[in-house]
Amino acid sequence: MKIDIDARGLACPKPVINAKKELENMVEGVVEITVDNTMARENLLKLAKSMNLESNILKDEQDLITIELIKSSGCSTECEAANAVIERKDDLENRCIFITKETLGIGNEELGQVLIKGFVYALTESKPYPKSVIMVNGGVKLSTVNADTVENLKVLEKEGVQILSCGTCLDYYNLKDELKVGSVTNMYTIVEELKNSSNTITI
Numbered sequence: 606m607k608i609d610i611d612a613r614g615l616a617c618p619k620p621v622i623n624a625k626k627e628l629e630n631m632v633e634g635v636v637e638i639t640v641d642n643t644m645a646r647e648n649l650l651k652l653a654k655s656m657n658l659e660s661n662i663l664k665d666e667q668d669l670i671t672i673e674l675i676k677s678s679g680c681s682t683e684c685e686a687a688n689a690v691i692e693r694k695d696d697l698e699n700r701c702i703f704i705t706k707e708t709l710g711i712g713n714e715e716l717g718q719v720l721i722k723g724f725v726y727a728l729t730e731s732k733p734y735p736k737s738v739i740m741v742n743g744g745v746k747l748s749t750v751n752a753d754t755v756e757n758l759k760v761l762e763k764e765g766v767q768i769l770s771c772g773t774c775l776d777y778y779n780l781k782d783e784l785k786v787g788s789v790t791n792m793y794t795i796v797e798e799l800k801n802s803s804n805t806i807t808i
Contacts, residue, residue, distance in 0.1 A: 606634030613641040613669075617773060617795030619651050620645045623675060625793075628656065641668040644772050648791045649674070697765055698733040700727075701802035704744035707751065709808060722753045724808070729760045737767040737798050738745045739790070744808070745770045749783040758786045771795065 608627045612620035620640050627636050640646060646662070649672050653660035656676075666673040706715025709724050725747065727764060728734070742749055747754040748770045762768045768787025775789060777780040799805055 606631055608634065612638060612645065614637055615640075615645075616675040617644060617648065621648045621791055621793050622706040624649060625652060625656075628658070628674060628676055631676060635673045637663070637671060637677070639664075639669065639671045641670065643670070644776070644789075644791075646670045646672060648772065648794075649790055651790070651794075675801045685762050697736045699803040700735040700799075701798055701805045702728065702735050702738045702742045703799065703805055703807045704738065704747060705742050705808060707743040707746040709798050719737070721747065721808075722751070725754045725757045729757050734761060734764050734766050737769060738787075738803065739769045739771075739795055739798060741771040741795070742776050744779075745774045745775075745778060747781060748782040749775070755785045762786055769794070769798070783792065796807075 608631070610620075610623055610627065612623055615623070620638060624636050624638050638649060641650070646665070650660055650662075652658075653672075653674050659675040659677070661675075662670070663673050683804040704721075707721065708714055709720035710717050728738070740757065748758055748768060749755070758768050769790040770784060770787055772781070772789040772791055775784060781789070
């Protein structure tokens with residue numbers, strides 16, 4: 606079974622949502638999806654990884670990118686490796702830290718910058734660790750240009766915590782090439798993470 610999707614011109618996260626719907630409706634087969642920007646390409650590759658699918662970039666031009674997502678009924682070596690990671694994450698608390706800015710609290714900006722560094726460091730010293738740390742808007746500066754928070758987020762990532770930065774926000778602040786920890790995500794994944802979290806702490 607093969608499904609072709611033309612997702613050119615669709616804003617994030619629609620290409621990912623459209624591909625995911627088709628993949629969930631098939632036992633095995635191929636979804637071949639065409640997009641017109643690198644952000645959609647990266648999000649689709651991340652979708653494939655999260656679903657333990659084989660993925661191939663068939664065409665990669667400036668505004669014409671075609672990706673093949675292959676769903677098989679059997680579990681591959683990659684699938685087994687992914688399951689091992691999942692088992693490791695069983696020790697994490699089903700909690701999400703949702704960071705919306707580069708400072709902590711309302712008031713003095715300089716103090717807020719000091720506090721957010723202390724907060725992220727404190728996360729590394731407090732177990733069980735959360736399942737994920739998601740950064741949006743100015744929060745993406747913590748995974749890019751803030752050296753102190755980058756190092757502490759790396760500590761969390763090594764322990765299995767998902768470190769996710771909003772791709773649209775990275776683009777807005779021209780920080781996409783500055784990402785130093787974790788991965789780029791999209792609004793669909795952010796919504797799913799928040800929905801599936803038993804407890805979300807918003808900063």
